[in-house]
Amino acid sequence: MTATPPGGLTPDEFRQTLGRFASGVTVITATDGTQRRGMTANAFVSVSLTPPLILVSVDVRAHMHALLAEENVTHFGVNVLSSTQRHLSEHFAGKLGPEEQVPWFEHEGLPLLGGAVAQLVCRRHQAIAAGDHTLYLGFVEYARYTDDDPLVYFRGQYHELG
Incomplete structure (x- = not known):
């Protein structure tokens, strides 16, 4: 186990605690x-x-x-995955499956994922260094959505609503 930093939690304690927050699953594309x-x-x-x-x-x-740090990359996509797209979450998390199973399409040159509950096209607005991550603020220029159910992540596992 990692030593607790002064005045803080270990990375494992922090991950385990935040795993109790249910969230949707997105794939960022660029x-x-x-x-x-x-x-x-x-x-x-x-x-x-x-x-x-x-x-x-x-x-x-x-x-x-x-990629997002490159000066010529001005836009990125956010794809909110549907309950049927667990394979895409795993694919883009590094458990690569067949690329032909990725339902790519483009909106004005930006790659997005077909079948997602929602897609947003964002212009990179600001990048903020935050520990071992960078927070990218995106100005949403285009969005579309469906009424399909989202893929949900809770306690390290995928779930569906209902």
Whole structure:
């Protein structure tokens, strides 16, 4: 077990505690113009209605972090996965399955995932260093949604509503 930092929790204690917060599952998508990438993220939150801002937290070691830090990458997508898309969450979390099973489509050149409960197209608004992650604020320029059920993550496991 990792030693407790002065005045704080160990990473394992923190992870176990926050695992009690049920969250939806998203895949963040972006492209550098030649290669499209996706990353599973449940650290996603609405920030503001006016202007429409969201926030996603990205580990500094992630490939997505390097991509979003590129100056020519100005937009990213947020795909809220449906209850039938667990395989996509696992695929973009590093348990790679067949790429042909990824339902890619593009909106004005930005890769998004078909079948998601919601898709947002965001212009990178601000990047804020926060420990071992960077918080990316996105200005939402486009959104679409369905009434399908979302994929839910709780205590380290996938769940469905109902």
